[in-house]
Amino acid sequence: MTALPPPPMSLLAELTHRCPLQCPYCSNPLKLDPRGQELDTQEWLRVLDEAAEMGVLQVHFSGGEPMARPDLPDLVRHAAKKGLYSNLITSGVLITPESLHKLAEAGLDHIQLSFQDAQAETADRIAHMAGSHAKKLEAARLIAAEGLPLTLNFVIHRQNAERVPAMLDLAERLGARRVEIAHTQYYGWGLLNRDALLPDRAQLEATEKAVEQARTRLAGRMSIDFVTPDYYAEQPKPCMGGWGQRFINISPAGRVLPCHAAESIPGVVFPTVREASLADIWNTAPLFTMFRGTDWMPEPCKSCAFKEDDWGGCRCQALALAGRADATDPVCHRAPDHTVIERTITARPQTPPPFQYRRFGNA
Amino acid sequence: MNGVTPTPLTEASVPRFARGTRLQYDRVRETWFIQAPERAFQADAVAAEILQLVDGTRALGTIIDQLSEKFSAPRDIIARDVLALAQDLSARQVLVSP
Numbered sequence: 001m002t003a004l005p006p007p008p009m010s011l012l013a014e015l016t017h018r019c020p021l022q023c024p025y026c027s028n029p030l031k032l033d034p035r036g037q038e039l040d041t042q043e044w045l046r047v048l049d050e051a052a053e054m055g056v057l058q059v060h061f062s063g064g065e066p067m068a069r070p071d072l073p074d075l076v077r078h079a080a081k082k083g084l085y086s087n088l089i090t091s092g093v094l095i096t097p098e099s100l101h102k103l104a105e106a107g108l109d110h111i112q113l114s115f116q117d118a119q120a121e122t123a124d125r126i127a128h129m130a131g132s133h134a135k136k137l138e139a140a141r142l143i144a145a146e147g148l149p150l151t152l153n154f155v156i157h158r159q160n161a162e163r164v165p166a167m168l169d170l171a172e173r174l175g176a177r178r179v180e181i182a183h184t185q186y187y188g189w190g191l192l193n194r195d196a197l198l199p200d201r202a203q204l205e206a207t208e209k210a211v212e213q214a215r216t217r218l219a220g221r222m223s224i225d226f227v228t229p230d231y232y233a234e235q236p237k238p239c240m241g242g243w244g245q246r247f248i249n250i251s252p253a254g255r256v257l258p259c260h261a262a263e264s265i266p267g268v269v270f271p272t273v274r275e276a277s278l279a280d281i282w283n284t285a286p287l288f289t290m291f292r293g294t295d296w297m298p299e300p301c302k303s304c305a306f307k308e309d310d311w312g313g314c315r316c317q318a319l320a321l322a323g324r325a326d327a328t329d330p331v332c333h334r335a336p337d338h339t340v341i342e343r344t345i346t347a348r349p350q351t352p353p354p355f356q357y358r359r360f361g362n363a
Numbered sequence: 364m365n366g367v368t369p370t371p372l373t374e375a376s377v378p379r380f381a382r383g384t385r386l387q388y389d390r391v392r393e394t395w396f397i398q399a400p401e402r403a404f405q406a407d408a409v410a411a412e413i414l415q416l417v418d419g420t421r422a423l424g425t426i427i428d429q430l431s432e433k434f435s436a437p438r439d440i441i442a443r444d445v446l447a448l449a450q451d452l453s454a455r456q457v458l459v460s461p
């Protein structure tokens with residue numbers, strides 16, 4: 001008998017790639033799933049059943065903009081019935097008192113609301129949507145009035161980094177319990193827009209300092225998660241807590257992936273919920289077994305003391321920057337391809353180029 | 364967690380789970396978890412016993428009485444565990460005591 005891997009803790013349910021915003025760092029793939037390919041309600045209900053059955057504890061409804069799906073309250077209600085903790089990851093621009101109330105009634109546990117900046121003018125430019133910031137402020141007010149626990153999420157880059165202190169103030173004013181100050185990750189759209197987004201080291205350090213000060217000031221009232229840009233780190237992040245170890249991600253069209261960027265991996269079949277059960281895919285699909293654990297690792301990871309801390313970093317980043325998904329993540333200082341990162345930082349232009357916005361057919 | 368904790372808890376405090384957090388038994392892994400925003404963290408055996416009694420009506424003192432009776436254990440030892448856990452989870456915004 002071969003031992004089965006432990007089941008995933010969390011399901012990332014990407015309900016749709018449709019979104020009214022066009023953030024240039026969006027974590028969706030460059031090739032977005034069109035509406036006609038999206039899983040229907042019955043298929044998602046079955047996926048939630050299978051997820052709960054196999055031991056998933058939390059479901060994160062995300063997108064695109066998950067509120068673009070009219071069946072979202074039904075999915076939330078079903079998740080609650082199955083004992084799944086439900087989190088909504090939203091841009092907030094489609095929140096109305098009615099839509100929010102329906103979700104709360106369905107048993108939604110938590111909302112993560114994303115902001116592009118602390119001020120309207122730049123926020124709307126980053127989102128490429130006029131009036132989006134004002135809508136988000138209103139959404140946050142409604143969420144607080146409804147009493148739903150709220151986490152604010154800010155994605156940080158060279159064009160908004162200086163306003164991290166203002167973002168933290170805003171989160172406090174809006175009554176958020178948690179805030180995420182997350183530097184951009186450079187895959188997909190973020191990689192495409194890297195020169196327009198990558199901060200310099202001084203900017204990074206200023207954001208670290210702002211977070212540290214706010215943590216002291218707000219201790220016990222608001223917790224702050226900080227995600228560092230790994231281009232300036234010594235060592236990569238344990239991407240997704242290890243390939244096929246904690247997270248299972250489902251794309252709008254039903255492809256089952258170890259992370260949202262995994263569709264870039266060449267030469268492997270992408271399993272879908274239309275053809276196999278979630279548990280079968282998790283346990284045996286080559287896409288999941290190929291980089292699970294440490295057996296696949298090349299040197300220097302294979303003999304490195306940190307191999308079970310960071311699991312060799314991100315496979316998709318290795319593919320994008322070193323040309324091979326099974327290479328050591330180039331952000332690691334020990335990686336043979338680390339010079340790619342150094343060159344990128346050195347070659348970063350003084351003036352950021354225009355954004356290439358995230359929308360269907362724009363990559 | 365970092366720094367300052369909220370008002371110190373006493374045996375008279377009546378905690379409940381904050382909205383968006385709860386205790387949940389996981390049949391697959393056969394352990395208790397605290398469900399919270401962004402993550403579920405495992406509750407050890409002691410924490411699970413205590414948290415199953417947290418319902419927004421029982422004072423910590425009552426929980427301590429019940430557990431020391433259930434396990435025929437010295438009350439002061441149970442009291443230390445219960446107060447420490449409640450304090451820690453309050454600082455992490457899992458429990459609130461109005």
Ligand code: SF4
Pocket residue numbers: 019020021022023025026027028063064065091114358
């Ligand atoms: S990052 Fe922006 S564009 Fe992408 S899904 Fe979120 S709100 Fe929409």
Ligand code: SF4
Pocket residue numbers: 235236300301302304305306307308310311312313328329332333334335
């Ligand atoms: S060599 Fe591999 S395992 Fe070691 S720190 Fe770098 S990426 Fe992580």
